[in-house]
Each structure stands twice: as C-alpha cells, then as structure tokens.
Amino acid sequence: MSIAGKLGVAGAAEEAHLLGLSAIQIFAKSPRSWKTRSLKAGEVEGFRARKENLGGLPTVIHASYLVNLAAEGELWEKSVFSLADDLAKAQMLGIEYVVVHPGSGPAEKARIGALKARELAGLGRNGPWLLLENTAGGGEKLGANLHTLAELVEGTSLGVCFDTCHAFAAGYNLAEALEALEQTVGLQRVPVIHLNDSVGERGSQIDHHANLMEGKIGEELMDFVLDPRLKDKIFIMETPRGTLEDAHNLRILRGWLGLT
Template identity: 30%
Template sequence: MLKIGSHVSFSDKGLLSAAKEANTYGSNSFMIYTGAPQNTRRKPIDSMYLEEGNELMLKNGVEEIVVHAPYIVNLGSYKANTYELAISFLQEEIRRTHAIGVKNIVLHPGAYTDMDADYGIQRIADGLNDVLEGTNETDVNIALETMAGKGTEIGRTFEELARIIDKVKHNERLTICVDTCHIHDAGYDIVGDLDGVLEEFDRIIGLSRIGVIHLNDSKNPRGAGKDRHTPLGSGFIGFDTINRVVHHERLQGLPFILETPWIGKDVKTQRPMYEVEIALLRGNVAERFGIEFLSQVEELHSYFATQEMDPRVFVLDIWNLLKNDAKAKKADPREPLERLYDMVLEANLFPDLSEEGMNQRIIACLAGREIFTK
C-alpha cells in the first residue's frame, strides 16, 4: 500500500499528538522533528507519549514514519564549536530516533560557508564517521537529503552525495532522502525525463539507497537553485510529475512525505493542503471528500474557461512575473494561489465554503481533469 503522509508537529503530547494530526490528513506515514527544528532544546524522550502514539499509529495503519534533524546542524562548518555541536547533537538525535522506533533520520548534509566544496564534502564525511562510530543504534540510518543548490550547501548533485558516502566507513547506515523540489531546483529534469534522472541516480548512488522521498512543487523554473516549496500543482514541477514519482515502479515501498507550505490570506488561519494532496495522489478524492467535491472542481474548470484562462498557465505566469518584474510585484505581491482564490471568491461560486475548502478545490483543479477520469 502507498505510504504517504506529511510533516506534522511533535509537541504537547509528542508522538500521540503527531499521530492524531497525521490521521486528519489521511496519512499512513508522516515525518516529525523530535523538538523545534530551529534549536537544540529537547524534552526528555520518556515524556513524548511514545507508547500511546505507537498504539494510535497501529490503529490507523501507519507502518513507517520518518524523523528530520533540525536545520541548525551543520557538519560542513569549519568552526569547531558549530561542528562539534553538530556531531554531539546528531548522536543524541539518533538515540531519540531509535527510542521512537524510526529507521531514517533525514539530514541536510551541511554547508561549507567560507571554505570550498571539497572541504565541505570531507568535513561532512569526517563528521558522519564520528557520529556513526559514536552511536550503537545501528538500526537507525542517516538519510542525506538532496539539496537545491542555494548558497554553499553540499548535496546539490548526486556526485557530491556519492563522494560523501564513499568516504564514510559505516556507509551501510547512510540512505538518501530525495526531495522533488530540491532536485528540480538543482537542475535535474524530473518533469521531462523522470526515468532518465532515476537512471542517473541509480548509476551514481544506487536507487536501493533511497530511504525517503519528500514531495514538493517548486515556485521556480528548473535549475534556479532557490528551494521554495509550493503546494502540488501550483509550481513548475506540476501535479502530473509528482504523481508519476509516487507511482513509479522503481520507487514503491518508500515513505512519501509532503512538505508543502500552508496557505491562506490570514496567517493565523492558514492551513496545509495535505488532505487533498494525499487524496489526489491516492486517487480517492470522491471517497475522502464526496461526489459534490468533484462537481465543484468541474465547476472551477468551467469558470476558468469562461475567463479564457488555463489556471496552471496562469500560476506559472504569475511566478515569472513576481520573479522578473519588481514593479509588478510591488504593485501586487499576491502569489498565484491567492489570486486564484480571490477570483473564485469574487465570482461567488461557492459562498458556503470556508477558505480552506475553496483552496482544496483550487488545488484539485490545478491537478487537471485527467486525474479524475483515469
């Protein structure tokens, strides 16, 4: 069965809260941080409701979840205190991941800052050697994440990741987390040649080493090196490509994790589109949302046709406008999904729907008519 879920919070009642949240989206997998992703403060693992969380996961059919290391860990740093903190903290995160019962902890490899890529690769490999040799939890793998290529981060190419792996003694404990937005932004043509990209990955690293896949659309054209996520269908990758990734025969059995951003006009009431994104990828939208949902999506298609516009083309045009025309962005900084929402709201198509409900239907519309006729 397709393992698909989203990033969820890990607070209050720890794993129990995370499992409850994931279930509201229809997830049968999910990803957590064991504390705030921006710092190293952590509650004792025995206060994280692990038993109760695992019981609820079992009840909800969740077989595998993923942990993500905090963003502040930088094994590529030349600064001794930053580097040593990264090693000791990552060792503790591995112990916490083991206690939760998870086999993959996702890690951004690191950035070389004022040095160079060769230095960064060696520094990260040395750090991983120290981390792995200093932990006995051999059932926990470090999943090095493919990166978008911004700044001095390492992992923007398959070759960089392969060089790290080759330098690590216990590299059987290294897996890869493939992020669709990141590899697109790094220049890999998953839209036009997904099979070719997978073949290249297999030749350089090996598809068997993939442990996790992050699902994100991108606000930027291929090769931009920006790493800016957007909900599925509302970016330059598009729903069709993400759907092909999820159902690709060579990627079956892996956990697919959504990291798409929350959307909404009011920051206080913003919501993720995880529920509809998961249903679209599973192909059970009618079962999840009801037959009326499908008719409302068709009504959106008809409405946009009367406006002589293709909503997906509109979305990409607006991203390009916001990127390339500073005056236009200053005059109207609204992102594409907000503009589509405002159009539908003004047309008064669904006066009884909440903002979240309307956005869910817009996301389904951007997936295209074909997804509902297969």
Template identity: 40%
Template structure:
C-alpha cells in the same frame, strides 16, 4: 507505498501520529524538538509509550524524524561541527527510542570552503556518529538540497561521495523533488522522470533511495532557490510528479509531502494528488 506529511508535534510528540491519522495517512515525518534550538528534549516514558501505541494502532507504516536546521556537519567551525555531531547523535537516540525508521539530515554548508573540504568534513562527522551509535535501528538519510550558496548535496554524486564506504550505521538518501528541480534535475515531463530515475540509479543506486519528499517548486529549474509549493501549483506540475510516483522502480518508497500549510484543506488537497495517481 506509504504516504504522509511532515506533521507538527505541538501538544506533544504523540500528536504527530494523531494528525497523520486524522488525514488517513500511513507515513509520518516530524521534528523531535524545536528545529531552531540546540536543546534536544528528553522524551518521557509515558510519551514514548503513547507515541508507539498510536503509530501501531493507526497502521502508520513509515516514520521519519527530520533533524534540526541548526546542524551543519560540513561546518569549518570546530565548535559548531562538534555541536552538530552531538545533536545528531541525540536525535538518533530519540529515533531509536521511538522506533522510527529514518532520521533525515541535510549534508550542510561549507561556509565558503570548497566542496572536497565539505565532503571530507561530513564523512568525518558521520564516522564519529556511526561509531557512537553503531548498529542503530534508525537509518540516517542524507537529503539532496537545492544547492544554494555553499550548501552541499545539490548533486546526488556529492551525496554518494559522502556515504561511500561508510558502514556501522545504515545510510541512505532522501530525495526531495523541489530541491532536485531547483538544483537542475528536470522532472516536469514523463521522459524527464525516466531520465531522472536512470540518473538516480547511476549516481547513487536505487537501493540507497529510501524516502521521497514530494513537493512542487515555486522556483524555476536550476534556480537553486528552495521554495516548496502545493502539488500541481508549481513549476514541476502534475505530469512529472504523477509520473514519478507511478514509476515502477519507485513504487515501494515511502512519500512525505512538505507542502505549505496555509489552511486546513491544504493537506487534503495535496493528498488527493498521489491517491488519484496510483
């Protein structure tokens, strides 16, 4: 399967595939603008061509944009809700221009309202977005979360309820191992991974699973705390993470690591884990 990291776009959007190539990766994730800023950037024709030609010539097989952290499709606040849907549409447009496969979004926070309200709200947003970008070449992926506070998406069942029956744009799931573990999905042993895959099959369907965020977790099982850790240095550990990437049902699914980047060697060390597990 294609493997890579979340890469910085410092120096321009085409620096993301450049950084992937330096590590020898064939998958890539990036923010298409500052994730803490409402202003989406306009990509120039030159930048777009540069990005596309690097992705092609470097043999990068899977590309994903991670949406802005400000977007909250479950917000009870009407202004924030509309701004969120509007920014996600702009990110989809950028994704289409850059030929990326996926745009990943967290389902959002209800800010204290109940889960049913949140699910209805996100479905309303996705219906609006899919009408606006009907037939988009980019598949929108809902990412599972650690389930902290009022965040939706700690359970895969919630993601399934959000997506059910929506069409017009392609939808799928991005499964983050750190978030899942923190939300209570045990992954640390071989048997746990078999049960997890059965859970995914039963709760959302394996065909919906399009991308894996492979991260270890600093926080314990079921803690609802989202703290990414280097592979093998966290509470999940190498047995479970190795079993997950070797699982026959998941073999074709692209892997992105969002592990800490403390030193230059960190990405190389994390990359050696899936490479030696395959």
C-alpha cells in the same frame, strides 16, 4: 506532523490516523534551535502503541536546519551532537529514518560528521537509518549534485533521501534525476522521497516548496510518483500545512495513485 500538545510525538501519530496517512515525518525538537527536547513520561510508549495500531506507520525524523556536518570547530560539534540526539530519540521511539542536510563545506568533513553522530548515538546495525538529503544548491552547499551525494554515502551505512523540489531547483529533470540516482546511489539506498512542488524555476537554487501542481514542476511530479521503481518507497509531503492545503495535496496524490 507537529509534536506540539500534551501527547507530544504520540499526537503526531494520532493526527496521521485522522488524515488517513500511511507514513509521517516529524521534528524531534525545534528545527531552528540548538535546544534539545526531553521526551515526556509516557510519550515513548504512547507513540509506539499508536504506531503499531496504525500498521507500523513508517516515520521519519528530520534533523534541525541548523545542522552543518561540513562545518569546522564549535558549529561542527553542535551539529554532530544535535544529530546524535535525533538518532537516539529515533532509536527510543522505534522510528526508522532520520534525514539531514549534509551542510556547506568539504564533503569528507560532512561524511565524518554523519558517521560520528551515529557513533555518539550508540547505534548498531539495526538502528534507525541515517539519510543524507539532496539540496537545491548554492554556495558551498553539498548534495545538489547527485554524484557528490553518492560519493558521500559510498562505503558507509548511510542512505539518501531524495527531494523533488531540491532536485528541480538544482537543475534536474526528475526523470533524469531518477536515472542518476539509480546509476550512482542505487535506489535500494533511497528509502524516503520528499514529494514537493517548487516555487522557483528549474535551476533557480531556490529551496521553497509549493503545493502539488501549484508550482513550477507540475505534471513531471505525477510521472515521477508513478514510476514503478518507486512503488515501495515512503513518500513524505513537505508542502504548506493547513486544512485546505492538506486536503488539496492529499487529493492530488491519492488521485494519481487511484485511491480516490
């Protein structure tokens, strides 16, 4: 959901209501800039009120695409600060989850960066849950291998966000990926699913999302969504936006769930 407009974050909750959604994801600032965004007067109260009126409306903040928690020097410092800013905003807004790509470089550096961002945001045990997202792979990008992702969060308060397009592009069959998640990370640490079809073929390492049933994953997605182990998870579609696209994707998903 977009936070553009005079209502800001509260406007995203308003749009969710109009679309009949039960969960949303937002960017708390531009995803392709280091510039932070201050919350406007009344924005926090407006969002919290709408969220409550919509039955809680579980919400996810997606961190900036520029963040690289495994980087060195100034880039690492900027990344940690940017992520800490998102976590602090989530805390103020009563948002439950913040999702971030681990980055490219040493796994231990990414793990330290994630934990440092939580510390800078001043989060306690009851603060928003920071989730590391699996990736499509390529180069030194972390998170394409689910075993590596499990090692990143092991022994920490961090969780995992699982993206279907990224897993497919990394070479996984979704049924096999779910088994791997359960055996390595543990599904109790995977509260959020990004439900996306893939423009690229399996194993292509192409991070390009498609509308449901219009990409290369197809029926595999439906079987994944209907797996009973995922019935309590929060599903977020990062599919192309637009009136027709939204209607198509919601119709497909609601049809799978028997809600139409």
